[in-house]
Amino acid sequence: MGSFIDLNLYPDSPVPDTADVAGGDIITALTLNIPKLEPKEEPYDDPPHPHHFLINSTNPNPNSSILTQPDPSQPVQHAGDDEADVFSEFQRISEMFRTAFSDKTNKFDAKNQQSAGEQDGFIDPNSQAIVPVPEENHLSTVADSSRRKNQQRSSELVRVTNLGIEDERYFRDVVRKTRMIYDSLRVFVSMEDEKRKSNNYNAYGRLKNARGDLRSASVMKERGLWLNRDKRIVGSIPGVYVGDIFFFRMEICVVGLHGLPQAGIDYLTSSQSSNGDPIATSIIVSGGYEDDQDSGDVIIYTGHGGQDKHNRQADHQRLEGGNLAMERSMSYGIEVRVVRGFRYEGSPSGKVYVYDGLYKVVDSWLEAGKSGFGVIKFKLVRIENQPEMGSSVLxxxxxxxxxxxxxxxxxxxxxxxxxxxxxxxxxxxxxxxxxxxxxxxxxxxxxxxxxxxxxxxxxxxxxxxxxxxxxxxxxxxxxxxxxxxxxxxxxxxxxxxxxxxxxxxxxxxxxxxxxxxxxxxxxxxxxxxxxxxxxxxxxxxxxxxxxxxxxxxxxxxxxxxxxxxxxxxxxxxxxxxxxxxxxxxxxxxxxxxxxxxxxxxxxxxxxxxxxxxxxxxxxxxxxxxxxxxxxxxxxxxxxxxxxxxxxxxxxxxxxxxxxxxxxxxxxxxxxxxxxxxx
DNA sequence: GGCCGTTCAGTGCT
DNA sequence: CAGCACTGAACGGC
Structure with missing residues (x-):
C-alpha cells in the first residue's frame, strides 16, 4: 500500500467533486486518521433525568409521547417487572444516546478545527482527498480483482472518483454485462424449474428453488462475478448511474451497491475500520419501518432493531450495529448511498429499487415511534449537484x-x-x-x-x-x-x-x-x-x-x-x-x-x-x-x-x-x- | 471458522 | 388482498 493521506473526513468538508479534480486516479483510499475517540462513557451510570417516562409496553399508544406524565384516564400500569424493565431500558438508551452524541460531537468540532489547518499545509484544496493507490489505479487490475472467486468482502474503504469518459463507459459496460448475466440466469433458472415442476416439491408441498433471484446470485458468486467485493466503496459505484432501476435486492448485492440481501443499513464494522468506528455506506428505504418519512431530498430514516417476527415495533432500538454506523457516518460527514424501494406493478418481483444518489446524515436522535417504543432516527439530506432523483422521475x-x-x-x-x-x-x-x-x-x-x-x-x-x-x-x-x-x-x-x-x-x-x-x-x-x-x-x-x-x-x-x-x-x-x-x-x-x-x-x-x-x-x-x-x-x-x-x-x-x-x-x-x- | 441471531426479501397459501 | 409462514442469504458478533 502506498502512504495514505488523511482523507479529511470531517463533518463540514465537501465531498470531493469528481469533476473538479485533475488527474486520472480512480481509487481513493480512505483512512480515518482521526484518533480513537475516548472510551464511551458507561451509560448505565445512574442517568439522572428530571422527567418521568411513561412507556406503555403492553398497549402501545401511537400518540403517546416519551415525555409525558402518567395519564390519569389510562389504567395505571402497575409496575410489574416488565414495565420496570422497559422503563429502565428506555432511560438507559436515552441516556446512552444523549451522552454519546453530545460528547462525540464536541470532540469532533475540536478535532475539525485543528485538522483544517493541517490540511491546508500539504494538500492542494483542488486535489485533496485524491490518493493514488499504486497497484490499483488501473482499470484492468480493478476489474480483475473484482472478479476473484469466492471472495469475502474486503474491509478496505475507498472512494472512487474522477473517472474519465472512457472509464465511465468501461465500468458501465461491466455493470451492464453483469446485470445481463444476472437477469438471463434468473430467467433461465426459473424456466428450468418450470420444466421440472412435477418432481420438485419440498416436504411442505411448496415448489423448491422457486427463487431465481437467489439462485442466479449464488451461481454468480461461485464464479466470482459479483462486482466490487474487494473494496468497500463509499460514495457512488462506478458504472451505476443515479436513476438506475433494479427489480431484486440480490441484484443490488451483485453490483455492489448494497451488500446485504435484507438488512437496510450496510456498513463497515468497527473492527474493519481504520480508527475503530463503524461506517455506514448505503441504506435502502423501502417503507419497512412505520416511522420513516420521505420527502425526497430529505429522509427521516428509522434505524434498525426492535421489531418482532411480524415486523412490528416491539422493543426499543439501540445505538449499535448499523445504527451506530449511521451515527458515525454523520460525525465524519461521509456520504451514504440511498436506494429506494417501491411497489411497482409490472415488476417481476412486484417491486422496484431505484438508486437515488448520495446523501449525508445531518442529524440523529431518539424518539418514541408510533408504537410507543424508542426508535432511533436519522435525518438524511441529499447532496447537491447530482442528477435528478430516479424515484422522483418515476x-x-x-x-x-x-x-x-x-x-x-x-x-x-x-x-x-x-x-x-x-x-x-x-x-x-x-x-x-x-x-x-x-x-x-x-x-x-x-x-x-x-x-x-x-x-x-x-x-x-x-x-x-x-x-x-x-x-x-x-x-x-x-x-x-x-x-x-x-x-x-x-x-x-x-x-x-x-x-x-x-x-x-x-x-x-x-x-x-x-x-x-x-x-x-x-x-x-x-x-x-x-x-x-x-x-x-x-x-x-x-x-x-x-x-x-x-x-x-x-x-x-x-x-x-x-x-x-x-x-x-x-x-x-x-x-x-x-x-x-x-x-x-x-x-x-x-x-x-x-x-x-x-x-x-x-x-x-x-x-x-x-x-x-x-x-x-x-x-x-x-x-x-x-x-x-x-x-x-x-x-x-x-x-x-x-x-x-x-x-x-x-x-x-x-x-x-x-x-x-x-x-x-x-x-x-x-x-x-x-x-x-x- | 463455526454457529447463531438479525435483517426495510420474496413466494405462495389461506 | 392482507396477513402469514416458510425459505433463504449474507453478515456481524461472539
Missing part, C-alpha cells in the same frame, strides 16, 4: 402517463405523431426551439419490403397451434427447438434471426411467439435535445429484454440505394448495426459449454432503408457505444432470410425519461452522441 413520468399534463405544461408539439397508427400514442416534445420536423413525415408502423420478397421461398407452412403455441411446435422447431421469448414476452437470448409465428400459422394473435409484431407497448416520446438534436425516451419503465419497437423504413435494394443516395443521405444501413444481440443472454461465463447462437445464419444484410419520407419513432434514437437498446432480426410475414425486420429490444432496465440509444456501428463518426435522423 413519479413525474407516472403523472405524465396518467395525463396530468400540468406537471409539464409546455413543449408538446404533438400528442401522437403516429396519428393513432400505434396502440399507444407517440408524443413529440420540444421546449428548446420551434423545430417541428418529425411532424412532416408519414408514420410507418412496419417496414415496407419490395413485393418480390414475399414470393421468395414462400412461408406457406406455419404451425397448427390453434390455442397458442407450445414447446416443440413447428415454429418452435424453426427457432432451434425453443421459443426466443419467455412467458412474459422477454427476449431470453439474442440470436442471428428469430422466427415468430405469422399469417400462415393458425395460432391466435395472443400467441407468445408474436412478441415483436404487435406494436408499441410503452409510451414513447420524441424530444428535442441540445446534445443529440432529437432523442427518444419512454414514459414507462422498460424492463430489460422487452420489445420496444421496430426500426422501420422503406427497404431499398443496393442498386436502388445507390441511385437514391445521390439525392442526399436519409438511408439506414442495417448491416452496420453493432451485433449487440450476441451480448444478450450470453452465459459463456457461467456455462463452460456455452456457444454463441449461430443458427440460423443470416447472409450479410444487403439492403438499405429509406427514411426520407416515411419513418417511425425508432429513427430518432441516438447513437451510443454503450447503448441500452439492441437490434434483433426477426422474420414473421415472409421467409426471405435476406430481408428480416429490425426489431429493437431493451438491453437493460430503462428508467422513464432516460434517453434510448442504439449502436449504429459508426464508431469513426462518434462524437459523444449522434442522432441519425437530425
Amino acid at each position: 413519479k413525474y413520468a407516472e403523472n405524465l402517463r396518467k395525463g396530468r399534463l400540468q406537471v409539464r405544461p409546455n413543449g408538446y408539439v404533438s400528442m401522437d405523431i403516429s396519428m393513432k397508427k400505434e396502440h399507444v400514442p407517440v408524443l413529440l416534445f420540444n421546449d428548446i426551439d420551434d423545430n417541428h420536423e418529425p411532424m412532416f413525415y408519414e408514420y410507418l408502423v412496419t417496414s415496407v419490403f419490395p413485393p418480390y420478397v414475399y414470393h421468395f421461398g414462400a412461408k406457406a407452412s406455419g404451425c397448427d397451434c390453434v390455442s397458442g403455441c407450445v414447446e416443440g411446435c413447428f415454429c418452435a422447431k424453426q427457432n432451434g427447438g425453443e421459443f426466443a421469448y419467455d412467458q412474459n414476452g422477454l427476449l431470453v437470448r439474442g440470436k442471428p434471426l428469430i422466427f415468430e409465428c405469422g399469417p400462415h400459422c393458425r395460432c391466435p394473435s395472443s400467441c407468445r411467439n408474436r412478441v415483436s409484431q404487435s406494436g408499441l407497448k410503452n409510451r414513447l416520446e420524441v424530444f428535442r435535445s441540445r446534445e443529440t438534436g432529437w432523442g427518444v425516451r419512454s414514459l414507462d419503465l422498460i424492463q430489460a429484454g422487452s420489445f420496444i419497437c421496430e426500426y422501420t423504413g422503406v427497404i431499398l435494394t443496393r442498386e436502388q440505394a445507390q441511385l437514391f443516395s445521390m439525392n442526399g443521405d436519409n438511408l439506414i444501413y442495417p448491416n452496420r448495426f453493432g451485433e449487440r444481440w450476441a451480448e444478450w443472454g450470453d452465459l459463456s461465463q457461467i456455462f463452460s459449454d456455452y456457444v454463441r447462437p449461430l443458427y440460423p445464419s443470416v447472409p450479410p444484410l444487403d439492403f438499405a432503408m429509406d427514411v426520407s419520407r416515411m419513418r417511425n419513432v425508432a429513427c430518432y434514437l441516438s447513437h451510443s457505444l454503450c447503448p441500452n437498446v439492441l437490434v434483433q432480426l426477426v422474420l414473421y410475414d415472409h421467409a426471405n432470410y435476406a430481408f428480416p425486420h429490425l426489431m429493437l429490444f431493451a438491453m437493460e432496465n430503462i428508467p422513464p425519461m432516460r434517453e434510448l440509444s442504439l449502436d449504429y456501428g459508426e464508431a469513426d463518426e462518434w462524437t459523444g452522441k449522434l442522432a441519425i435522423c437530425n
Whole structure:
C-alpha cells in the first residue's frame, strides 16, 4: 500500500467533486486518521433525568409521547417487572444516546478545527482527498480483482472518483454485462424449474428453488462475478448511474451497491475500520419501518432493531450495529448511498429499487415511534449537484402517463405523431426551439419490403397451434427447438434471426411467439435535445429484454440505394448495426459449454432503408457505444432470410425519461452522441 | 471458522 | 388482498 493521506473526513468538508479534480486516479483510499475517540462513557451510570417516562409496553399508544406524565384516564400500569424493565431500558438508551452524541460531537468540532489547518499545509484544496493507490489505479487490475472467486468482502474503504469518459463507459459496460448475466440466469433458472415442476416439491408441498433471484446470485458468486467485493466503496459505484432501476435486492448485492440481501443499513464494522468506528455506506428505504418519512431530498430514516417476527415495533432500538454506523457516518460527514424501494406493478418481483444518489446524515436522535417504543432516527439530506432523483422521475413520468399534463405544461408539439397508427400514442416534445420536423413525415408502423420478397421461398407452412403455441411446435422447431421469448414476452437470448409465428400459422394473435409484431407497448416520446438534436425516451419503465419497437423504413435494394443516395443521405444501413444481440443472454461465463447462437445464419444484410419520407419513432434514437437498446432480426410475414425486420429490444432496465440509444456501428463518426435522423 | 441471531426479501397459501 | 409462514442469504458478533 502506498502512504495514505488523511482523507479529511470531517463533518463540514465537501465531498470531493469528481469533476473538479485533475488527474486520472480512480481509487481513493480512505483512512480515518482521526484518533480513537475516548472510551464511551458507561451509560448505565445512574442517568439522572428530571422527567418521568411513561412507556406503555403492553398497549402501545401511537400518540403517546416519551415525555409525558402518567395519564390519569389510562389504567395505571402497575409496575410489574416488565414495565420496570422497559422503563429502565428506555432511560438507559436515552441516556446512552444523549451522552454519546453530545460528547462525540464536541470532540469532533475540536478535532475539525485543528485538522483544517493541517490540511491546508500539504494538500492542494483542488486535489485533496485524491490518493493514488499504486497497484490499483488501473482499470484492468480493478476489474480483475473484482472478479476473484469466492471472495469475502474486503474491509478496505475507498472512494472512487474522477473517472474519465472512457472509464465511465468501461465500468458501465461491466455493470451492464453483469446485470445481463444476472437477469438471463434468473430467467433461465426459473424456466428450468418450470420444466421440472412435477418432481420438485419440498416436504411442505411448496415448489423448491422457486427463487431465481437467489439462485442466479449464488451461481454468480461461485464464479466470482459479483462486482466490487474487494473494496468497500463509499460514495457512488462506478458504472451505476443515479436513476438506475433494479427489480431484486440480490441484484443490488451483485453490483455492489448494497451488500446485504435484507438488512437496510450496510456498513463497515468497527473492527474493519481504520480508527475503530463503524461506517455506514448505503441504506435502502423501502417503507419497512412505520416511522420513516420521505420527502425526497430529505429522509427521516428509522434505524434498525426492535421489531418482532411480524415486523412490528416491539422493543426499543439501540445505538449499535448499523445504527451506530449511521451515527458515525454523520460525525465524519461521509456520504451514504440511498436506494429506494417501491411497489411497482409490472415488476417481476412486484417491486422496484431505484438508486437515488448520495446523501449525508445531518442529524440523529431518539424518539418514541408510533408504537410507543424508542426508535432511533436519522435525518438524511441529499447532496447537491447530482442528477435528478430516479424515484422522483418515476413519479413525474407516472403523472405524465396518467395525463396530468400540468406537471409539464409546455413543449408538446404533438400528442401522437403516429396519428393513432400505434396502440399507444407517440408524443413529440420540444421546449428548446420551434423545430417541428418529425411532424412532416408519414408514420410507418412496419417496414415496407419490395413485393418480390414475399414470393421468395414462400412461408406457406406455419404451425397448427390453434390455442397458442407450445414447446416443440413447428415454429418452435424453426427457432432451434425453443421459443426466443419467455412467458412474459422477454427476449431470453439474442440470436442471428428469430422466427415468430405469422399469417400462415393458425395460432391466435395472443400467441407468445408474436412478441415483436404487435406494436408499441410503452409510451414513447420524441424530444428535442441540445446534445443529440432529437432523442427518444419512454414514459414507462422498460424492463430489460422487452420489445420496444421496430426500426422501420422503406427497404431499398443496393442498386436502388445507390441511385437514391445521390439525392442526399436519409438511408439506414442495417448491416452496420453493432451485433449487440450476441451480448444478450450470453452465459459463456457461467456455462463452460456455452456457444454463441449461430443458427440460423443470416447472409450479410444487403439492403438499405429509406427514411426520407416515411419513418417511425425508432429513427430518432441516438447513437451510443454503450447503448441500452439492441437490434434483433426477426422474420414473421415472409421467409426471405435476406430481408428480416429490425426489431429493437431493451438491453437493460430503462428508467422513464432516460434517453434510448442504439449502436449504429459508426464508431469513426462518434462524437459523444449522434442522432441519425437530425 | 463455526454457529447463531438479525435483517426495510420474496413466494405462495389461506 | 392482507396477513402469514416458510425459505433463504449474507453478515456481524461472539
